[in-house]
Amino acid sequence: MTLKVSTLLSACAVAALSTAATAETITIATVNNGDMIRMQGLTADFTEKTGHEVEWVTLEENVLRQRVTQDIATKGGQFDIMTIGMYETPIWGKQDWLVSLDDLPADYDVDDILPAMRGGLSVDGTLYAAPFYGESSMIMYRTDLMEKAGLEMPDAPTWEFVADAARKMTDKDNEIYGICLRGKAGWGENMAFLTATSNAFGARWFDEDWKAQFDSDAWNETLNFYIGLMNDAGPPGASTNGFNENLSLFQQGKCGMWIDATVAASFVTNPDDSTVADKVGFALAPDTGKGKRGNWLWAWALAIPAGTQKVDAAKEFINWATSKDYLALVAENEGWASVPPGTRTSLYENPDYAAVPFAKMTLESILSADPTNPTVDPVPYIGVQFVAIPEFAGIASQVGQEFSAALAGQQTAEEALEKAQALVTEEMEAAGY
Amino acid sequence: MARAITTQRKIINTTAAWTIGLLIFFPILWTILTSFKTEAQAISDPPVFLAFDWTLENYGVVLERSNYGRFLWNSIIIAGGSTILGILIAVPAAWSMAFVPSKRTKDILLWMLSTKMLPAVGVLYPIYLLFIKLGILDTRTGLVIVIMLMNLPIIVWMLYTYFKEIPGEILEAARMDGATLKEEVLHILTPMAIPGIASTLLLNFILAWNEAFWTLNLTAAKAAPLTAFIASYSSPEGLFYAKLSAASTMAIAPILVLGWFSQKQLVSGLTFGAVK
Numbered sequence: 184m185t186l187k188v189s190t191l192l193s194a195c196a197v198a199a200l201s202t203a204a205t206a207e208t209i210t211i212a213t214v215n216n217g218d219m220i221r222m223q224g225l226t227a228d229f230t231e232k233t234g235h236e237v238e239w240v241t242l243e244e245n246v247l248r249q250r251v252t253q254d255i256a257t258k259g260g261q262f263d264i265m266t267i268g269m270y271e272t273p274i275w276g277k278q279d280w281l282v283s284l285d286d287l288p289a290d291y292d293v294d295d296i297l298p299a300m301r302g303g304l305s306v307d308g309t310l311y312a313a314p315f316y317g318e319s320s321m322i323m324y325r326t327d328l329m330e331k332a333g334l335e336m337p338d339a340p341t342w343e344f345v346a347d348a349a350r351k352m353t354d355k356d357n358e359i360y361g362i363c364l365r366g367k368a369g370w371g372e373n374m375a376f377l378t379a380t381s382n383a384f385g386a387r388w389f390d391e392d393w394k395a396q397f398d399s400d401a402w403n404e405t406l407n408f409y410i411g412l413m414n415d416a417g418p419p420g421a422s423t424n425g426f427n428e429n430l431s432l433f434q435q436g437k438c439g440m441w442i443d444a445t446v447a448a449s450f451v452t453n454p455d456d457s458t459v460a461d462k463v464g465f466a467l468a469p470d471t472g473k474g475k476r477g478n479w480l481w482a483w484a485l486a487i488p489a490g491t492q493k494v495d496a497a498k499e500f501i502n503w504a505t506s507k508d509y510l511a512l513v514a515e516n517e518g519w520a521s522v523p524p525g526t527r528t529s530l531y532e533n534p535d536y537a538a539v540p541f542a543k544m545t546l547e548s549i550l551s552a553d554p555t556n557p558t559v560d561p562v563p564y565i566g567v568q569f570v571a572i573p574e575f576a577g578i579a580s581q582v583g584q585e586f587s588a589a590l591a592g593q594q595t596a597e598e599a600l601e602k603a604q605a606l607v608t609e610e611m612e613a614a615g616y
Numbered sequence: 617m618a619r620a621i622t623t624q625r626k627i628i629n630t631t632a633a634w635t636i637g638l639l640i641f642f643p644i645l646w647t648i649l650t651s652f653k654t655e656a657q658a659i660s661d662p663p664v665f666l667a668f669d670w671t672l673e674n675y676g677v678v679l680e681r682s683n684y685g686r687f688l689w690n691s692i693i694i695a696g697g698s699t700i701l702g703i704l705i706a707v708p709a710a711w712s713m714a715f716v717p718s719k720r721t722k723d724i725l726l727w728m729l730s731t732k733m734l735p736a737v738g739v740l741y742p743i744y745l746l747f748i749k750l751g752i753l754d755t756r757t758g759l760v761i762v763i764m765l766m767n768l769p770i771i772v773w774m775l776y777t778y779f780k781e782i783p784g785e786i787l788e789a790a791r792m793d794g795a796t797l798k799e800e801v802l803h804i805l806t807p808m809a810i811p812g813i814a815s816t817l818l819l820n821f822i823l824a825w826n827e828a829f830w831t832l833n834l835t836a837a838k839a840a841p842l843t844a845f846i847a848s849y850s851s852p853e854g855l856f857y858a859k860l861s862a863a864s865t866m867a868i869a870p871i872l873v874l875g876w877f878s879q880k881q882l883v884s885g886l887t888f889g890a891v892k
Contacts, residue, residue, distance in 0.1 A: 210836055210837045212836070214851070214852075215848055215849060215850060215851040215854075215856070216851055216853050216854050217854060220681065223681070224681075238837035239837070240836045240837050240840070240844075240848075241848035241849075242832075242844075242847060242848065243847050243848075243850040243851070243852070244851075244852045244853075245852075246832060246847060249833075250832075250833065253740075253741075253744060253833070257741070257744060257745055257748060258748070259744070259748055259753060260748075261753060261754055261836040262836065371852075425852070426852060426853050427851075427852065427853070427854070427855055430854075430855055431659045431661075431855060434656070434659065434855075435659070435660070435661055437661075444853065446853060447853075450854065450855070455654075455655075455656065456655050456656050456855070457656075458656075
C-alpha cells in the first residue's frame with residue numbers, strides 16, 4: 184500500500200513537473216472586434232490554469248485572411264492558432280491544412296455546439312475549427328419610425344413589407360432613410376448581403392453542373408429590386424457603404440431599417456454609442472414566400488494550422504476559449520450581454536441570457552440558415568452568403584464591383600448581370616469546373 | 617507702387633502657402649483631434665471640430681491593451697538599422713558613380729530605380745519563402761535587410777545627386793596632396809556632403825518608419841513595429857475610430873517630433889542643387 188501511495192505521489196510529481204516543463208508560448212492570429220478583444224483581456228485565466236503564455240497578433244480582417252493563407256500555404260509556422268471563418272474552414276480542412284479537433288475532451292461537450300455552426304466548420308463530419316462566436320443577419324429597425332409610418336413589423340416579414348415600410352419611413356429632407364444596406368464592393372461586403380438576399384428570391388450562383396446563373400430571372404429580380412429600393416429609400420452614396428458606414432448611419436438615427444450581422448445588435452442598443460439605443464426592434468431577415476430567408480450564417484472560429492509544433496497547447500487554448508466555462512467567465516466579468524453569441528445551445532437555454540434583448544432573434548436567425556441547402560433550387564456548394572470554393576473570394580469581389588457600379592448608377596442591373604455571367608463563366612472554366 | 621505690389625504678392629504667397637500647408641496637415645490634425653473624442657463623437661454628423669468633451673480614455677485603453685513600448689522599440693531598431701545600413705552601402709556606391717563614372721553608370725542608376733517600379737506584392741512570396749528558409753521571418757534583422765533593400769535605390773540616387781554637385785577639382789586637389797581614397801571620402805567628401813547625407817538619412821528614416829507592406833507581411837508577434845500596432849486597431853465590424861486615431865497618433869508622434877526639429881535640414885537637403 185505504502186509503495187502504491189509513493190508510486191502515485193511520484194507519478195503526480197512527474198506529471199506536475201512535465202506540465203511545468205511543457206509550458207509553451209502560443210501565438211494566435213486574430214481580428215479586432217469586441218469579443219476577441221475581451222478574450223485577450225481574460226487570457227490570464229488561461230495562463231493561470233495551464234501555465235501556457237499567449238501572444239496575440241491582431242490584424243485587420245482582410246490582412247488576417249491574407250496572412251494566415253500565406254502562412255499556412257508556405258508552412259511559415261508563425262501562428263499556432265488562427266482565427267478563421269466559415270468560408271476558409273471547409274476549404275482548408277479538405278486540404279489537410281488544419282488539425283482535426285475531434286479529440287477535444289468529453290467535458291468540452293461538442294454536441295452542445297449549435298448544429299448549423301458545427302456543420303459549417305466540419306468536413307465529412309470532422310470538426311476543424313471551434314466556433315468562438317457565431318452570427319447571422321437580421322433586420323434592426325427603429326420602432327418609433329415604424330410606428331410613425333403606421334406599420335407594425337412582424338417577426339418574420341416579407342421583402343414586400345420591408346420595401347413598403349422603407350419607402351414610408353423615408354424623409355430625405357430630414358435625412359431619414361428607410362433602409363440602409365451594404366453597397367460597398369467586396370465578397371464579404373455587398374456580395375455577402377446580395378448572395379444571402381438572392382436566396383430569398385430563389386437565385387443561386389451555380390446550377391448543379393457548376394454553370395453560372397447570373398442570367399436567370401431570379402438574379403435579375405434580386406438586383407433590380409435591391410437597386411430600386413435603395414434608390415427610393417436608401418442613403419446617398421450607398422454604393423460605398425459597408426458594415427461600419429451603415430452602423431454609423433443607424434447609430435445617428437438616419438436609418439429606418441438596417442439588415443446586417445446580428446453582432447451589430449449590441450452596438451445599436453448601446454446607449455454610450457447609439458442615439459437610438461432605446462428605439463430598436465429586431466426581426467428575421469425577409470423572405471419572398473419561396474421558403475428561404477435572406478439571412479446568412481457566419482462564425483469566427485479558432486483553428487490549428489497543420490504546421491504548428493504546439494498542437495497540444497493550442498488545443499488546450501481552444502478548449503478553454505470556446506468552452507461553456509469561458510461563457511460563464513465573460514458573464515461573471517462583463518455581464519451576459521457581452522458573452523460571445525451564437526455558438527452553444529446551452530447558452531440559449533440559460534434564463535439569464537434569454538433576458539438579453541437580441542438573444543432570441545439571433546438564435547432564430549442562426550437556426551433558420553442552412554449552409555448545405557441555402558437556396559430554393561439545389562446547389563453543388565456549401566455556404567449561404569458565399570460559395571465555399573477557393574475561387575469564390577476573387578470572383579465575388581469582381582462581381583461585387585459590377586453590382587456596386589450598378590447601384591451607383593454607372594450601369595444598369597442588366598449590364599452588371601451580363602458582365603457577372605461572363606466573368607464568372609470564364610473564371611470557372613479556367614479553374615477547371 | 618512697386619512696394620505695394622511686393623507686399624500684396626507677399627500676403628498672397630503667404631496665405632497660399634499656409635492654406636496648402638494646412639490642407640496637407642489637416643488629415644493628421646483630424647486624427648489627433650479624433651483621438652481625444654468618444655467613439656460617438658468620432659462619428660457624429662455634422663462632425664465636431666473642437667467643441668467636444670476632451671478625453672484621454674482612448675489612450676488609456678490603447679496603452680492597456682497593447683504593449684506600445686515593444687512596438688516603438690521595434691520601429692526604432694528597424695527604421696534606424698535599415699537607414700544606417702543603407703547609408704553605409706550607398707555612400708561608396710554613389711561616390712563611385714559620381715566621381716568614377718563608367719560607360720554604364722547611367723544605365724545602372726536607371727536599373728536600380730526600375731526595381732521601384734515593380735509593385736512590392738510581386739515579390740512577396742519569393743521573399744516570404746526566402747525568409748522561412750533563412751529563419752528570419754518575424755525578426756528585426758530580416759526587416760532591417762528587406763527595408764534597406766527597398767529604400768537603397770532612393771538613397772543611392774539622392775546621394776549621387778548631392779555628390780555630383782561637389783566639384784571634382786577639390787577631390788583631385790586632395791589626391792594631388794597625397795590623400796588616400798579613404799581619407800578622400802572621410803575627410804573631404806563626407807564633410808562637404810553632410811547636409812545631403814543628413815537629409816537622405818532623415819528621409820530614409822521616415823520612409824522606413826512608415827513602411828507598412830513588408831512590416832505587416834513579414835512580422836507576427838516578435839518584430840512587429842508601430843505600423844502593425846495601428847493596423848491592429850482597424851475593425852471592419854465595429855466603430856473604433858477614436859481608438860484607432862489614438863493608436864495612430866501614438867505611432868506618428870515620434871516621427872512627427874523628429875520631422876519638426878529637423879525640418880530645416882530636410883528642406884535644405886531636399887532643395888540642394890535645385891536652384892543653380
